[in-house]
Amino acid sequence: MALKRNGSWLVISAVLAVTALMMLRLVAAVPQEVRSRIAAAFQVHTREGNVDKKPVRYIKDPNPAxxxxxxxxxxxxxxxxxxxxxxxxxxxxxxxxxxxxxxxxxxxxxxxxxxxxxxxxxxxxxxxxxxxxxxxxxxxxxxxxxxxxxxxxxxxxxxxxxxxxxxxxxxxxxxxxxxxxxxxxxxxxxxxxxxxxxxxxxxxxxxxxxxxxxxxxxxxxxxxxxxxxxxxxxxxxxxxxxxxxxxxxxxxxxxxxxxxxxxxxxxxxxxxxxxxxxxxxxxxxxxxxxxxxxxxxxxxxxxxxxxxxxxxxxxxxxxxxxxxxxxxxxxxxxxxxxxxxxxxxxxxxxxxxxxxxxxxxxxxxxxxxxxxxxxxxxxxxxxxxxxxxxxxxxxxGGPADQIGLMIGNPGAVGYDSKRQQILVPN
Amino acid sequence: MAHPQIAAFARLANGGQTPSRRIYGQTSMLSRTMHDIRYNSVDDEILVPNPFSNAILTFRGGADGQEPPIRIIQGPNTELNGPDRLDIDVVHREIFVPGRGNVLVFPLDGNGDVRPKRVIRGPDTQVDGSSIAVDPLHNLFATTGRDQSILVFDRTANGNAKPLHVIRGPNTQIDRINQMAIYPAGKLLVVAMPGVQGAMEPPRVFVGMWSLDDDGDVAPKWTITGKQTGLKKPFAVALNPEHKEIYVTDMRLNGVMTFSVPEIFKPVAERAASAGQR
Incomplete structure (x- = not known):
């Protein structure tokens, strides 16, 4: 119980800190160490479990757009x-x-x-x-x-x-x-x-x-x-x-x-x-x-x-x-x-x-x-x-024999089950 | 975004593999940034919103290149107000469009200046309407509510209806909700949580999952997050129950990740049985 309270306090403190920093538009200036501590306080809790594993596939253009x-x-x-x-x-x-x-x-x-x-x-x-x-x-x-x-x-x-x-x-x-x-x-x-x-x-x-x-x-x-x-x-x-x-x-x-x-x-x-x-x-x-x-x-x-x-x-x-x-x-x-x-x-x-x-x-x-x-x-x-x-x-900025994926801010994703294709709009 | 498009990648695409096809160009009527896309497997169609022209576009499922939509919902009778997201119910043949404080429901084959069949709107609804997902199996839909909440309604709700469930509070850990999807067999809502707006790498991001029976200040049942996942700003989710995969787009990475998660693709009955055995 004490641990729970401590966790809640950490989360509340972190929320307040981040909110304040956002208001001041200073988040970018926060040192990495502090941000790591904030991140630790933001550890997500679940009822049945967290999946923390690598994706089996990852579509990503390594070249510039x-x-x-x-x-x-x-x-x-x-x-x-x-x-x-x-x-x-x-x-x-x-x-x-x-x-x-x-x-x-x-x-x-x-x-x-x-x-x-x-x-x-x-x-x-x-x-x-x-x-x-x-x-x-x-x-x-x-x-x-x-x-x-x-x-x-x-x-x-x-x-x-x-x-x-x-x-x-x-x-x-x-x-x-x-x-x-x-x-x-x-x-x-x-x-x-x-x-x-x-x-x-x-x-x-x-x-x-x-x-x-x-x-x-x-x-x-x-x-x-x-x-x-x-x-x-x-x-x-x-x-x-x-x-x-x-x-x-x-x-x-x-x-x-x-x-x-x-x-x-x-x-x-x-x-x-x-x-x-x-x-x-x-x-x-x-x-x-x-x-x-x-x-x-x-x-x-x-x-x-x-x-x-x-x-x-x-x-x-x-x-x-x-x-x-x-x-x-x-x-x-x-x-x-x-x-x-x-x-x-x-x-x-x-x-x-x-x-x-x-x-x-x-x-x-x-x-x-x-x-x-x-x-x-x-x-x-x-x-x-x-x-x-x-x-x-x-x-x-990339190889001559490749073309760009042109994925930009993929705000949505869908799945075409007929063609087994992942639909990615920009 | 400098270049709007819908890119279709093979399910097994990986790395810098080029898309199998793209929908783009003036005749496509696409604009940035599409915050939702749904595939209609019954009619083989693709639906996206266009907020800048106040429209819902429907394309052939196999649309390719500079191809125009086959139907457009647009006009003063539609009540559309910058539609940003949508979901479809292929069983009851409806399109659900969340708006500013409302949810508009159109016929799935609606075209032109059509009136919504139903409008969920009013103070009792608590709707803010930035995202939506429909469960045709249990006759429910989930949408976003005021104060960082998820509201679950009866699918046929109309007018100033009260939500059946409200998921809200600090235990939910909701900072911001983007695209939603539902796995009907598991009665499971899957939500992309990209963290606080404006932060380049927000401290708390995850894909969160709740039962559509959840109510109150409850933590998600499952999450996908952590160092191994590589997620930095998950913006969208889509489900593939056949292959037990979740597709997650990440804005900060400009990429699409496939997570194999058989543990979450369990029908409700199966879950109940395994819980009973425990």
Whole structure:
């Protein structure tokens, strides 16, 4: 009985301690020894027994799943986010994996339970400081920022609490602002570049008139003062402008506990939802609130198929789109509107483009970088590339003869008893 | 997630073995993150929710590649509000969808803007509705309730119904509940417990199992957890009674584990007999 009481006390103490730490957002800073003690206190008790044995089988991709890419030409710096192994990885711009090599060793790797990184989807490099900004799309509602010297399992140099399902990120160095997409509730959110902690955003672009529908990639055309956003097409309706159900300030709401970061609290028209065609929406740069796009590229001619990250080449007046489900890169004119065909399509077996989700432009060297989730390779093309062309260089994070499993945050599992197959959705 | 998909792996797949097929692409209408998937063995169909478009999608069981769903439940009459999880009852041909404070029940072959057949909703229900599993054999369903609880209802419950059982309290050790599954022959509820929200490696994670007859502040009958299991954040569970296996996905590992657990796949009658012998 005494033992039982002692056990209960330990559990209660541990619960209180962990809750307090969660509230203070300091869990990542807890030393390993303390965490081990907490873990011991959390030993699960049962009535009939615990099964503590190795799984008989374990499906796991040992290779990276590149989800986004950012390039800094001045410092030959290429950064990719790895959604499978939860890492930020840096390569040299001129790396080129020899055909027989298993993979290229990165210059540095940031990853581990201190980093506040899990389902990474976006990356941005500060051109002056070389700080790396990354978005967590799920499970960690933070934007960690790492200095150019960060390496290994380190705490971020800065953290900004961001809404759940933040995806793309781009910086406006002129105005010192960060733009991010939120998949749901569909929105573009803009912060001060130096925002940290629970800082409130400067503005939100959200509402029925925006036609945002599960937005993913985001780019800025500062020459024409535009925001370019790719959308998968999944949509809910507010009945006009977005109606917030917040009853407190942003800082109060977002700062209460991580459990409250499950999405911007919004009121929708009940039951309504729609599958729209994928699109590239173009807004004025300063758009906020329930503002309509100035142009929308959308329709069967566009070939858009789960458009992911986007980039703009201002001098060429072109929008580059990583077209995930079509294994292609599409190029549109920034002046395009409606149901238009892309001016160029990079696609085919020679390109080695496979489930491209990440994309970045190196304007200085005239190169287009593609992060391929399907084969853990970064492929580099001339910005003028068209058709089934071989890449100039390839940086592989895994073997050339394998393809990625692309398991990402497996939130469910099912069993198909007819085919004896395990069903794993992302 | 950068890339939504449903990947189907051979039951005996191991390591980095590639999936046998994938459902993906614009025409599939899939979005991230699918927090539930159910296989209908009677009609050979796959069901998943799409919370961003407020829809329930049904695919052919053998769907492959960029294949569209064969049925979609969506529209203002459905009352769907960001459906995140679901379960199906192939015996009584119903789909159970937990929502924000309710459970909606649709016909299994429902298509388009259909009204729910039943709605469990109201203060007496205690429903929070983030996960669900149905037992067609004993006419029960389990769902999540307020204050980290599991509620067990009569399968045909409707309106402001009271749960038959409430499993709640510190002995349950419930921090957070993700996907649930039921082994009807054993009247056993199996639940993925990924630990406290937001922690990268929460201190208490497990797969927990309760009898559907359990009530009150009770510890799980069985758990799967510990160093040997390698589990870090178990997000989902599926059962294979034929091979006496439990499939567990782990978010922190981005992997799928198969546990062979014949000890839990015992029908209720068999359990009672062995208990009597003891």
């Amino acid at each position: 590149w989800s986004s890419i950012a390039v800094n030409a001045e410092h030959d710096m290429v950064v990719m986010t790895d959604e499978n192994l939860f890492r930020v990885v840096e390569y040299s711009r001129l790396d080129n994996t020899p055909p027989k090599a298993r993979f290229t060793e990165p210059k540095r790797i940031i990853g581990g339970d201190q980093t506040r990184m899990e389902m990474l989807c976006g990356a941005y490099i500060d051109p002056k400081t070389l700080d790396v900004y990354v978005t967590n799309n799920d499970t960690q509602d933070w934007m960690p920022v790492f200095s150019k010297n960060a390496k290994g399992n380190v705490a971020p140099d800065r953290l900004l609490a961001t809404p759940h399902r933040t995806w793309g990120i781009v910086g406006d160095e002129t105005r010192q602002e960060l733009y991010m997409t939120i998949q749901f509730p569909s929105a573009v959110i803009v912060y001060r570049k130096t925002a940290a902690g629970n800082d409130a955003p400067l503005r939100l672009l959200e509402g029925d008139a925006t036609e945002l529908a599960d937005p993913h990639g985001i780019a800025l055309d500062l020459k024409n003062d535009l925001i370019i956003v790719s959308n998968h097409g999944h949509r809910r309706f507010y009945g006009g402008a977005a109606v917030s159900t917040l009853t407190e300030t942003w800082e109060q709401w977002i700062g209460k506990s991580t459990a409250d970061l499950n999405g911007l609290p919004r009121r929708y028209l009940p039951g309504l939802g729609k599958f729209e065609m994928p699109s590239i929406n173009i807004y004025t740069r300063s758009a906020s609130g329930n503002t309509a796009p100035v142009r929308v590229i959308k329709g069967p001619m566009t070939q858009l198929n789960w458009p992911s990250h986007v980039a703009v080449h201002e001098e060429r007046g072109e929008i580059f789109v990583a077209n995930d489900a079509d294994d292609s890169i599409l190029v549109f004119r920034t002046s395009d509107t409606g149901d238009v065909a892309p001016t160029r399509v990079i696609k085919g077996p020679k390109t080695r483009v496979k489930n491209p989700t990440g994309l970045s432009l190196d304007v200085k060297n005239g190169e287009l970088w593609v992060a391929n989730m399907g084969n853990f390779a970064a492929t580099v093309f001339p910005v003028t590339a068209n058709g089934d062309v071989a890449p100039l260089r390839v940086i592989r």
